[in-house]
Amino acid sequence: MDSHTYIDLDHHIHTTLPMEEQKRHRVEMREDVLRPVRHTGLIGKVWIVFLIAVMLVGAYAYYLQLKNGLKVTGLRDYASWGLYISNFVFFVAISLVGALISSVLRLTNFEWHRPLTRIAEIIAVAGIMFAGLIIIIDMGRPDRILNLFIHGRIQSPIVWDVIVVSTYFVSSALFLYLPLIPAIALCRDQLTNKPAWQRWMYKFLAIGWDGNDQQWKIMKRAVSILSVLVIPLAISIHTVTAWLFATTLRPGWDSTNFGPYFVAGAFQAGTACVIIAMYVFRKAYSFEKYLTDVHFNNMGKLLVFLSMVYAYFNVNEYLVPAYKMRGAEANLLNDLFTGPYSPVYWGVQVFGMALPVIILLFKPARRPLPLVIISLSVVVGAWLKRYLIVTPIMLHPYSPIQNVPPNWSVYFPTWIEISIVSASLAGVLLVITLFSKLFPMISIWETLEGEGIDLEEMDNQKS
Amino acid sequence: MKKNIKTLSASMRIILATFLMVMFIHPVMVNAQEQKIAKIELTYTVEDSINKCTATVTCDGLPVKEVDVHFYVKRLYSNLPIGSVKATDETGKVTVDFPSDLPGDKNQMLQVIAQLEDDEVYGNSKVNSEVKWGKKIEVVPDLWDSRSLSASREKAPLFLIIVSNIIITGIWGTIFYVIYQVFRIKKERKQVK
Structure with a gap:
């Protein structure tokens, strides 16, 4: 077959390779993406052991919390939400990136997103999984969780949150799984030297995929449906999380801006997470061919845009109440602007938002290494921002704090909380790491399709 | 020893007797008094449109005078004091004016409590009683x-x-x-x- 030219949806002119070349390219890519699954190096093993060790410390801390109750934490009557809930909001935030990369960019025909979809989806699934877990950890009596379903009131935003978190988890898991089926079938066929349980798992999850015409059609159609479904779900999950705060009468939370403010922040944090993951996978798994400088450049631009949107919501969230400076709101804002929280507050605004926007406007900063450093700064800022959204406000109720033990008017997490939260962060990283050791982290069919190579057609010719 | 006692002077014998009384006999008498149990009865009257609650304190059927009686009405979390603390008269009775604007239960009943608190002789004694003097609560069904x-x-x-x-x-x-x-x-x- 001769080569011919075609124009992709980004208006780039491509020349398709002859069929023999396409097949060679496919085999080459197969080997590249299967390499990390075939073999785990020493650094990889040490990393996994380290993550498990952090999780074990967290498990012990949680055992102590279960045994002795929430008194082992820094949580008291006033600061009843602390590190756990901050972390929950952070996890929900990063989980939104699955919808952004896999759905928004897919539906708006940005072809460059293709090698990034799986990274974004596994971050989404791992994030939402641990968001659900951290909520249970925050409960004083987790054994009563069923009561939430038995006696829950549909009027309560907490019930809405339980519904959207579980719905988003299921749809994200499906969104991860469906485009993965051809890759699982590849693992089933190629990785015959793996342990029996792993081969059984590939066989079970591949659901008899042989790449026939009908299977491709059904899979692509289901993925398209999910692409549309996931967007409102992702927006609603973080909007409802924002409503957990905004539906209460507290200075700092009593805001109609909260839903879009949270969604904008989530897209920014999630994009930074994907950039970090891209960088790590590119280095650790030698994916330079697939996660190119172009991808980093584009993700850098996306991060600038999303940071600007988030900055806009921040201006609305802080500047408007600061202009009025009324009552209890003024106490909170003074504490944030010039009081005890000011170093963290200004650190977050400067290093987590303003500087990244300015620096990333320059193209050299959008190269992989500088971009990943800036993304790290954004992610740390995003985490601290959730802490600032939750904790200072708990300590600034409308009714003054009086006639209570002195330590109730301050909050600082105990080592138990820090260990459990560290374990949850390690858990997210472990899920992503183990996933990348079991399945290819780059979608072959999606990437090759972006290059004008249709695997469906190739499979049909083969059969 | 007997010899020694016989040799004590009259004044010393009085001191010794007084000492023994103070040390042993008086506490027994006091204890006997502490063990007395006062009984309180409540009666309700209306005089000139004023609700009055009278407590009659007796002990072994006899009126107990000059003991402080505390009146309360039971509320949701604690007891609401009614009137000031007054002592019983010669007939063992004490009366307080009762407010007419206290919200009652669904049947307009109020739980009235009268009690002696840490009395030197009678200790603590308490009586509960119900009276239909509560204000009707307008429940908003909506x-x-x-x-x-x-x-x-x-x-x-x-x-x-x-x-x-x-x-x-x-x-x-x-x-x-x-x-x-x-x-x-x-x-x-x-x-x-």
Whole structure:
């Protein structure tokens, strides 16, 4: 077959390779993406052991919390939400990136997103999984969780949150799984030297995929449906999380801006997470061919845009109440602007938002290494921002704090909380790491399709 | 020893007797007095449209005079003091004016408590009684019976139930449809075979 030219949806002119070349390219890519699954190096093993060790410390801390109750934490009557809930909001935030990369960019025909979809989806699934877990950890009596379903009131935003978190988890898991089926079938066929349980798992999850015409059609159609479904779900999950705060009468939370403010922040944090993951996978798994400088450049631009949107919501969230400076709101804002929280507050605004926007406007900063450093700064800022959204406000109720033990008017997490939260962060990283050791982290069919190579057609010719 | 006692002077014998009385006999008498149990009875009268509550304190059928009686009405979390603390008269009675604006229960009943608190002789004694002097509470049935955002699970607003169920059914219906597609993929393999 001769080569011919075609124009992709980004208006780039491509020349398709002859069929023999396409097949060679496919085999080459197969080997590249299967390499990390075939073999785990020493650094990889040490990393996994380290993550498990952090999780074990967290498990012990949680055992102590279960045994002795929430008194082992820094949580008291006033600061009843602390590190756990901050972390929950952070996890929900990063989980939104699955919808952004896999759905928004897919539906708006940005072809460059293709090698990034799986990274974004596994971050989404791992994030939402641990968001659900951290909520249970925050409960004083987790054994009563069923009561939430038995006696829950549909009027309560907490019930809405339980519904959207579980719905988003299921749809994200499906969104991860469906485009993965051809890759699982590849693992089933190629990785015959793996342990029996792993081969059984590939066989079970591949659901008899042989790449026939009908299977491709059904899979692509289901993925398209999910692409549309996931967007409102992702927006609603973080909007409802924002409503957990905004539906209460507290200075700092009593805001109609909260839903879009949270969604904008989530897209920014999630994009930074994907950039970090891209960088790590590119280095650790030698994916330079697939996660190119172009991808980093584009993700850098996306991060600038999303940071600007988030900055806009921040201006609305802080500047408007600061202009009025009324009552209890003024106490909170003074504490944030010039009081005890000011170093963290200004650190977050400067290093987590303003500087990244300015620096990333320059193209050299959008190269992989500088971009990943800036993304790290954004992610740390995003985490601290959730802490600032939750904790200072708990300590600034409308009714003054009086006639209570002195330590109730301050909050600082105990080592138990820090260990459990560290374990949850390690858990997210472990899920992503183990996933990348079991399945290819780059979608072959999606990437090759972006290059004008249709695997469906190739499979049909083969059969 | 006997010899020694006999030799004590008269004044010393008086001192010794006084000492023994103070040390042993007086406490026995005091204890005997502490063990006395006072009985309180409450009666309710209305004089010149003023509600009055009278406590009669007796012990072994005899009136107890000059003991302080505390009057309370039981409220949700604690007891509300009624009037000032007064002592019983010669007949063992004490009366307080009773307010007429205290909210009662659904039958307008008030739980009245009269008690002696740490009395030197009678210690603590308490009586509970009910009187229909409570103010009728106007229960606003709408607050609990109508559907609202603050009502119970069963009384959720209809629009919320309908809208949320439509959304949940729509979303989960789509999810189940996608899951069905997974089974279809599996089925297609079998057909090829």
